[in-house]
Amino acid sequence: GESVGLHLPTLSVQEGDNSIINCAYSNSASDYFIWYKQESGKGPQFIIDIRSNMDKRQGQRVTVLLNKTVKHLSLQIAATQPGDSAVYFCAENPVSGGYNKLIFGAGTRLAVHP
Amino acid sequence: EPEVTQTPSHQVTQMGQEVILRCVPISNHLYFYWYRQILGQKVEFLVSFYNNEISEKSEIFDDQFSVERPDGSNFTLKIRSTKLEDSAMYFCASSEGSDEQFFGPGTRLTVL
Numbered sequence: 001g002e003s004v005g006l007h008l009p010t011l012s013v014q015e016g017d018n019s020i021i022n023c024a025y026s027n028s029a030s031d032y033f034i035w036y037k038q039e040s041g042k043g044p045q046f047i048i049d050i051r052s053n054m055d056k057r058q059g060q061r062v063t064v065l066l067n068k069t070v071k072h073l074s075l076q077i078a079a080t081q082p083g084d085s086a087v088y089f090c091a092e093n094p095v096s097g098g099y100n101k102l103i104f105g106a107g108t109r110l111a112v113h114p
Numbered sequence: 115e116p117e118v119t120q121t122p123s124h125q126v127t128q129m130g131q132e133v134i135l136r137c138v139p140i141s142n143h144l145y146f147y148w149y150r151q152i153l154g155q156k157v158e159f160l161v162s163f164y165n166n167e168i169s170e171k172s173e174i175f176d177d178q179f180s181v182e183r184p185d186g187s188n189f190t191l192k193i194r195s196t197k198l199e200d201s202a203m204y205f206c207a208s209s210e211g212s213d214e215q216f217f218g219p220g221t222r223l224t225v226l
Contacts, residue, residue, distance in 0.1 A: 032212075032213070034214070034215075036217075041219075042219055042220070043118075043205050043207075043217035043218050043219045043220045044157060044205070044217045045217070046214050046215070046216065046217075049213065049214060089156065089157060091157075093212075100145055100147070100162050100164075100169070100170070100209065100212050100215070101159050101162060101170050101172075102147075102149075102157075102159060102215060103159065104149075104156045104157040104158070104159075105156060106155075106156045107156055
């Protein structure tokens with residue numbers, strides 16, 4: 001079956017440190033992956049995406065790494081700030097499931113301490 | 115910056131009642147979606163909509179659910195006879211193509 005899951009439900013970091021949030025997926029046919037940030041009471045907010053023909057993509061303070069061999073996705077946040085505190089979800093768009101259907105992982109809560 | 119909007123922000127209803135959740139997707143987007151998130155759980159796909167028809171739906175999206183694009187701007191989710199387990203946050207999303215989906219702020223549905 002297809003599923004997307006997260007290794008760590010909660011991650012606590014000090015302000016200024018780098019954060020790494022991990023995600024495992026099981027559908028090897030998935031070709032598109034996204035990281036979303038969700039703050040309390042709000043909808044998921046797009047952070048960064050990556051297609052399966054890439055293994056790394058960088059944005060502003062964020063980097064997504066894709067390891068297709070072990071079906072692993074990670075989000076790296078550099079110099080974590082208090083405003084980064086939120087729940088982070090990985091999501092995949094499984095080709096076999098039809099286009100544009102996002103399957104979300106369980107979420108990791110990132111807590112940034114001053 | 116254009117954004118997806120949803121109304122109402124909170125809907126309280128009695129079990130068995132019909133509810134309609136409303137969304138205004140981003141104006142140049144062609145693909146529309148509904149997701150739901152039960153409190154403390156992950157976001158779950160309900161349905162995708164393109165070219166005035168459902169392109170895919172999940173097992174959750176049974177005969178009690180329907181979607182409609184009644185005009186050029188609104189996208190609605192109707193639940194015909196609400197159940198207690200329908201209580202959740204309902205998110206609308208839209209995308210220009212088969213890529214980044216933009217989510218609205220959600221409607222919190224409480225079924226009593």
